[in-house]
Amino acid sequence: MSEWILETVDLCKYYGSGENIVKAIDHTTMHIQRGGFTAIVGRSGSGKSTLLHMLGALDRPDSGKVLIEGKDVFSLKDEQLAVFRRRKIGFIFQDFNLIPSLNVWENIVLPIGLDKKKADRGFILDLADKIGIRDKLSSLPNTLSGGQQQRVAIARALASRPAIILADEPTGSLDSSTELEVISLMKACVNEYGQTLVMITHDETISQMADRALVIADGKVVSR
Amino acid sequence: MNTVSQTAWANFKQNKGKNALTGIAVILTTLLLFVIPTIGFGEIDAQKAAVNEMYPTFHGMYRDVDEDTAAELRHRAEVEVMGLRQDVAQIPIEDGTVLMIYVDETAQGLGKIGLEEGYLPERGNEICVSEGILEQLGIAAGVGDTIRVPFQVIEPDGLGLEQSEDLVITGILPTTKEQKETNAYFALVSRDLMEARQPRESRRYRAMFRVAGADDMTKDAIEEIMEDMAADLGVPEGDVVSNGDLLWANYVDPAFYTGVVCVLLIVVLAGIMTICSIYYISMIYKVQEYGKIKALGATKRQVRQMVFREGMLVAGIAIPVGLALGTVLSKMGLRYLWMSFGDNAQGKVMAQIISQGRIPLWKPWIYIMAVAVTLVTVAVSLIRPMQIASKITPVEAMRYNGDMKIRQEKRKGHREMSLTALTGANLSRNKKRTLLTVVTLSLTGILFMVLSTVLSCADPREIARAEMFDDLLISVESRSGDKMHPEREWTAICKDDPLNEDLEKEIGSIPGVKKITRSSELHVYLKDLMDGDQFWRDSIIGIPKEYAARMEDSIVQGDVTYEELYQGDKILMDKNMLHWAPDWKVGDTVDMILETGDGQTERSFEIAAVADMPEGLRHYAGFLLPKEVVDTLCGRPMDYYWSVDTEKDQTENAEQSLRAILEGQEFLGLETYEERVAYNEKNSGFTSQICYVFMAVLGGIGIMNLVNTMINSIYVRRRELGILQAIGLSEKQMVRMLQLEGMFYTAGTxxxxxxxxxxxxxxxxxxxxxxxxxGIVGYHYPVWQAAFLTAVVFVIQLALTYLVMRIFRRQSMIERIRFSD
Structure with missing residues (x-):
């Protein structure tokens, strides 16, 4: 098994053309180790979200490769990619992005259901306990606070036990005390379940909580 | 342009998709609102024009009017104009009649008497004849020639002795096809000649007149005036003639207008629901934008105005398009209707009138009405979206996702998630909106099914079979109340009934004739029911024993057998009589005056039962008895209808032989089952084509609604769908999910x-x-139409899912996730 769970090889993604060309990701090669918490830090417009989207196989690069557990994800067809994504990657977004018509439990087990698998009830309940939303399982998302909604999003990302959790500014919509709580929770969970957490942030404080931080500037990654 | 209008204009340009859908719905609504009354009134106008062209233009005529009554009538306030005709003499010809008549100038105009050449006679020795008359007289002559004309003066007690006179031809009258067929012509003479031959006291005019102020009256009102005036002047009812064709065509039944208004209301309702639904659903994603505008300082009124002006801009473009389409389609529609269905003389004239553009088909008031009603429809549809947009606070707007305020906090949910559960959750998120969509979509379908049921029940063959039990029907052609032809009364004909044993033998010997079933008819007056100041006229059908079972099956109230009616004191009444005598019931006694042919006799019957009889059994009679009873009451066979059953493959030959036999029979007519079917088919073909075209346009409005619902459901949730994809929903699963949603709407609809x-x-x-x-008799489920509806809804649904996916794929997953507005 490769030492790296996630690698990029000479990854490029440009927008526009000619004078207006924006090099969102420019010949970036990087490696992320299995396990632990890696933060990708950068300013607004540095290309960090674009990088995350490609790491998560949500967007295709113009050139270069993304390897997850040694597999070139963009060699997969769309349909295979969707399956690969739901098995290997859990996403956490800044705006929580819960499905408003589903209750908390349903939101959490949805990725498992989409994979046509049965949810491990004990595991999910345990997760809900740990995250502190056990008493909210039948509530609808619009009745929850921002922090609670993000906890549900974390549970959803962890529920199918993916190898990698990709988080895009997961605390961007939260106040500072909730922010720390949520980050600690995510760290604890990935440690417990042996997953790899990759988080995009512009916040230096958060990056200091990471086991490892990568800095991205003008579309290029510089290991630190 | 101020800021509000500028914003409305910008929105209008931006929301092309929604506005195109609304626009199509508005175009279709305008189209229907314009085309329905245009065709309706165009049809009436064409009919009016055709009748006015073909028939005399007087409303009514009194026969046998003397000089004084004529003078009095001329001065009546009810009379607009009056013209006189006096029959002077008859020119003797073989097997025909040529009347020499005098008509005054007004009567010439009212009777549309025109000349092919020359002028009308002015002096005592002048005459106008037609080529037909000259041919009958064996004379070749033209205008200016003098001819010797033989004639018999019409005297009060008949025709006088034949005499002849030299008359100068001043003009040639046209010879019509009808004149040639009936061999009945007329020649015109001058007033001088008329006065010389008809002394004042023996003159009996036909006074033709138009009723004053008739334009705003119904046919019935005009006829009532004619009858009242006749009573005042002492003109007997039998001498009052109403120009039925003209009155029928010119003075429309108010029920027609009610019908048109009802259909238009359905259109308006469908229009309102569709446009309203399109705006309401599209408002969901516009609301956030209105919230921002409000945050920037727009007042509620300004926001309302933006929504209103955007809607009106769409209407402003769509309405003229609808009117232009309507203008073209209404003319094409009317022409098509009369080319396909107007094969009688009047229909041909109407088709001609329409294609030559002789009547103003497009009426300014219909344009104004269509524009006004469509604008009101759009305005009403905009009320709700205007409210939503103006009431919402900027903060609420940012979060608005179209859900009506959800009071629900918890949801029971599913233990395991699946695509079906996900779809179900989405549909049940806003049950009210989902239900509203299904209901609006279904309304057109419901209307379609109702119309289809009616049309499928109007089965031409079945209706014809209920009217005619066998392939051929011979019936006596009698005419009641025609004082000119008392010999055509049934009471006169029955004394020497042409449906006699000799004829029966003759017909029975025709190859292919299997059986003749004979029914009798007896004319009666009902003493307990009045028609004006006279007893109600009706008839009793006398049916043979072969029809006993059909009779007994048709009983709806009471109970009686064919045998029980033999006693002659009980009678079976048809249900239709209850329209005229709603109080009559089983057990009541009906007093009748029977017209037996040997005079009148009175007789009472007890109503034994009420039956809903097929026309083939009762032949429009109000009462029924066994044939033997009718014949016994009259003291002779009263055969009126013979139903002739033939071998299947020999019907045509039998019909031809029968026609040959009946050739010389003046009082007998023959009708075939196939003729009846053809007539019914033509009738129902006309109705169903109109109905289905109407439904198609209405269906178009409904489809706009469905398209909008589907596209918006994707558009509104594009971010949510992006998220679902990010967490593992594959494209196949997404298509499947959209199909499931579509299936729900399809199944619901x-x-x-x-x-x-x-x-x-x-x-x-x-x-x-x-x-x-x-003429509907039996229920037939509209299987084909139901299958068609199902197929159409399915195909549209599939096409829509495909279309929606194409629109969806235009955006990348990232774009969908990233942009929430």
Whole structure:
């Protein structure tokens, strides 16, 4: 098994053309180790979200490769990619992005259901306990606070036990005390379940909580 | 342009998709609002023009009017104009009649008497004749020639002795096809000649007149005036003639207008629901934008105005398009209707009038009405979106996702998630909106099913079979109340009934004739029911024993057998009599005056039962007895209808032989089952084509609604769908999910349309049968139409899912996730 769970090889993604060309990701090669918490830090417009989207196989690069557990994800067809994504990657977004018509439990087990698998009830309940939303399982998302909604999003990302959790500014919509709580929770969970957490942030404080931080500037990654 | 209008204009340009849908719905609404009354009134106008061209233009005529009465009539306030005709003499010809008549100038105009050449006679020795008359007289002559004309003066007690006179031809009258066929012509003479031959006291004019102020009256009102005036002047009722064709065409039944208004209301309602639904659903994603505008300082009124002006901009473009389409389609439609269905003389004239553009088909008031009603429809549809947009606070707007305020906090949910569970959750998120969509979509379907049921029940063959039990029907052609032809009264004909044993033998010997079933008819007056100041005229059908079972099956109230009616004191009454005598019931006694042919006799019958009889059994008679009873009452066979059954493959030959036999029979007519079917087919073909075209346009409006619902459901949730994809929903699964949603709408729409539509259709069928609408007798489920509806809804649904996916794929997943507005 490769030492790296996630690698990029000479990854490029440009927008526009000619004078207006924006090099969102420019010949970036990087490696992320299995396990632990890696933060990708950068300013607004540095290309960090674009990088995350490609790491998560949500967007295709113009050139270069993304390897997850040694597999070139963009060699997969769309349909295979969707399956690969739901098995290997859990996403956490800044705006929580819960499905408003589903209750908390349903939101959490949805990725498992989409994979046509049965949810491990004990595991999910345990997760809900740990995250502190056990008493909210039948509530609808619009009745929850921002922090609670993000906890549900974390549970959803962890529920199918993916190898990698990709988080895009997961605390961007939260106040500072909730922010720390949520980050600690995510760290604890990935440690417990042996997953790899990759988080995009512009916040230096958060990056200091990471086991490892990568800095991205003008579309290029510089290991630190 | 101020800021509000500028914003509305910018929105209008930006929301192309929504506005195109609304625009199409507005175009279709305008189209229907314009085309329906244009065709309706165009049809009436064309009919009016054709009748006015073909028939004399007087409203009524009094026969046998003397000089004084004529003078009095001329001065009556009710009379607009009056013209006189006096029959002077008859020119003797073989097997025909040529009348020499005098008509005054007004009567010439009212009777549309024109000349092919020359002028009308002015002096005592002048005459106008037609080529037909000259031919009959064996004379070749033209205008200016003097001819010797033989004639018999018409005297009060008949025709005088033949004499002849030299008369100068001043003009040539046209010879019509009808004149040639009937061998009946007329020649015109001058007033001088008339006065010389008809002394004042023996003159009996026909006074033709138009009723003053008739433009705003109904046919019935005009006829009532004519009857009242006749009573005042002492003109007997039998001498009052109404120009039925003219009155019928010119003075429209108010029920027609009610019908047109009802259809238009349905259109307006469908229009309002569709446009309203399109705006309401599209408002969901516009609301956030209105919130921002409000945050920037727009007042509620300004936001309302933005929504209103954007809507009106769409209407401003769509309405002229609808009117332009309507203008073209209405002319094409009317021409098509009369080319396909107007094969009688009047229909041909109407088709000609329409294609030559002789009547103003497009009426300014219809344009104004269509514009006004469509604008009101759009304005009403905009009320709700305007409210939503103006009431919402900027903060609420940012979060608005179209859900009506959800009070629900918890949801029971599913233990395991699946695509079906996900779809179900989405549909149940806003149950009210989902239901509203299904109901609006179903309304067109329900209407379609109701109309289809009625049309499928109007089965031409079945209706014809109820009217004619066998392939051929011979009937006596008698005419009641024609004082000019008393010999055509049934009471006169029955004394030497042409449907006699000799004829029966002759017909029976025709190859292919299997059986003749004979029914009798007896004319009666009902003493307990009045028609004006006279007893109600009706008839009793006398049926043979072969029809006993049909008779007994048709009984709806009371109970009686054919045998029980033999006693002659009980009678079976048809249900239709209850329209005229609603109080009559089983057990009551009806007093009748029977017209037996040997004078009148009085007789009372007890109503033994009430029956809903097929026309083939009762032949429009109000009462029924066994044939033997009728014949016994009259003291002679009263055969009136012979139903002739033939071998299947020999019907045509039998018909031809029968026609040959009946050739010389003046009082007998023959009708075939196939003729009746053809007539019914033509009638129902006309109705169904109009109905289905109407439904197609209405369906178009409904489809706009469906398209909008589907596209918006994707558009509104594009971010949510992006998220679902990010967490593992594959494209196949997404298509499947959208298909499931579509299936729900399809199933809901079909379920409601087919269930409520079929039920409502059945109720309408019951009503139609009860009231004799379209001659409907039996219920036939509209299988093909239901299958068609199902297929159309399915195909549209599939096409829409495909379309929606194409639109969806235009955005990348990232774009969908990233942009929430």
């Amino acid at each position: 079909l379920g409601l349309s087919l269930s409520i539509g079929s039920l409502a259709g059945y109720l309408v069928f019951l009503y139609a049968r009860e009231n004799g609408i379209l």
